[in-house]
Amino acid sequence: MLAVGLIFLTPQGALIALGILVPLAVLVFVARRGDRLRSGLAVARISRRRLAAPTVAAALVAALFGVAAAQPVAEDETSLAVRTDAEAYVVLDISRSMLARSGLDGPTRLQRAKDVAVALRSRLPEIPVGVASMTDRVLPHLFPSADADVYRATVDLAIDIERPPPRSSLITTATNYDSLTAISSQRFFSPKAQRRALVVLTDGESQAINADRLARFFKRPPGVNVVFVQFWGRDERVFNRGLPEPQYRPNPSARADLDALAKETGAVVFGEDEINAVAKRVRAALKSGPTMTEGVRKTRLALAPYLLAAAIVPLMLLLWKRER
Numbered sequence: 001m002l003a004v005g006l007i008f009l010t011p012q013g014a015l016i017a018l019g020i021l022v023p024l025a026v027l028v029f030v031a032r033r034g035d036r037l038r039s040g041l042a043v044a045r046i047s048r049r050r051l052a053a054p055t056v057a058a059a060l061v062a063a064l065f066g067v068a069a070a071q072p073v074a075e076d077e078t079s080l081a082v083r084t085d086a087e088a089y090v091v092l093d094i095s096r097s098m099l100a101r102s103g104l105d106g107p108t109r110l111q112r113a114k115d116v117a118v119a120l121r122s123r124l125p126e127i128p129v130g131v132a133s134m135t136d137r138v139l140p141h142l143f144p145s146a147d148a149d150v151y152r153a154t155v156d157l158a159i160d161i162e163r164p165p166p167r168s169s170l171i172t173t174a175t176n177y178d179s180l181t182a183i184s185s186q187r188f189f190s191p192k193a194q195r196r197a198l199v200v201l202t203d204g205e206s207q208a209i210n211a212d213r214l215a216r217f218f219k220r221p222p223g224v225n226v227v228f229v230q231f232w233g234r235d236e237r238v239f240n241r242g243l244p245e246p247q248y249r250p251n252p253s254a255r256a257d258l259d260a261l262a263k264e265t266g267a268v269v270f271g272e273d274e275i276n277a278v279a280k281r282v283r284a285a286l287k288s289g290p291t292m293t294e295g296v297r298k299t300r301l302a303l304a305p306y307l308l309a310a311a312i313v314p315l316m317l318l319l320w321k322r323e324r
């Protein structure tokens with residue numbers, strides 16, 4: 001459901017348009033005076049048609065400037081139909097290896113994961129989606145919500161490398177997929193969510209995994225459909241003060257480990273450039289279900305810049321007539 005309205009942020013600004021009355025009054029006075037002089041000198045009067053174009057152009061410029069000064073804004077209100085039986089979580093790996101990138105100017109794995117997280121949310125507008133981070137534990141930052149703006153702000157501002165840090169600073173690989181059991185055991189999902197999806201954005205570099213245990217938790221009714229998205233490159237390094245850290249090397253078996261985990265748990269693994277396939281998989285897992293109208297999404301478009309741009313046309317006409 002869509003409602004469109006027009007509001008003026010500073011309606012008093014429209015009074016600027018009244019400024020055209022002064023030059024128009026002067027124009028009328030000068031035109032009449034000229035007519036009297038020409039009549040006395042027996043000279044033909046200037047055609048009123050010659051005055052019409054600049055007069056209309058001046059009035060149009062004033063009107064456009066006046067409306068622009070009132071700051072009109074087109075406002076859309078869209079009510080959102082939200083699934084009542086389905087929820088999803090996007091879990092971002094925030095271990096230190098997610099700082100890896102192909103060069104000093106390239107985006108880190110975490111930044112690429114954030115971009116995918118936001119892009120995925122836009123492809124699932126009717127699904128309540130939550131945000132969590134993961135190292136050797138999973139921490140929820142946003143419980144499933146239909147508010148895309150809150151989701152985006154959470155991803156942008158709350159998610160960062162080792163924030164919070166893993167429990168131990170002595171381990172070299174902080175990521176532990178066994179921690180994902182908390183998604184089921186600690187009630188991350190609401191009880192009404194009978195269809196559940198979990199999207200894990202990670203580089204695949206993890207501690208040893210107890211796949212059987214993880215599979216049991218994922219299959220525990222009502223079950224959690226899991227998708228892994230890998231962010232990884234063979235030439236990527238973690239840079240510190242402009243130099244690659246010698247103690248980090250990409251794990252070449254990361255994808256194979258993820259594939260093995262997916263096979264044991266019934267999950268699916270995608271690459272970071274397969275966002276459409278990820279969204280399609282999540283939709284297929286959550287299927288269709290009942291919805292309810294929840295909240296209103298507002299979008300605003302400032303019209304003043306377009307009005308000022310439109311004013312250039314009659315203004316140029318005025319200048320052209322003046323040169324002639």
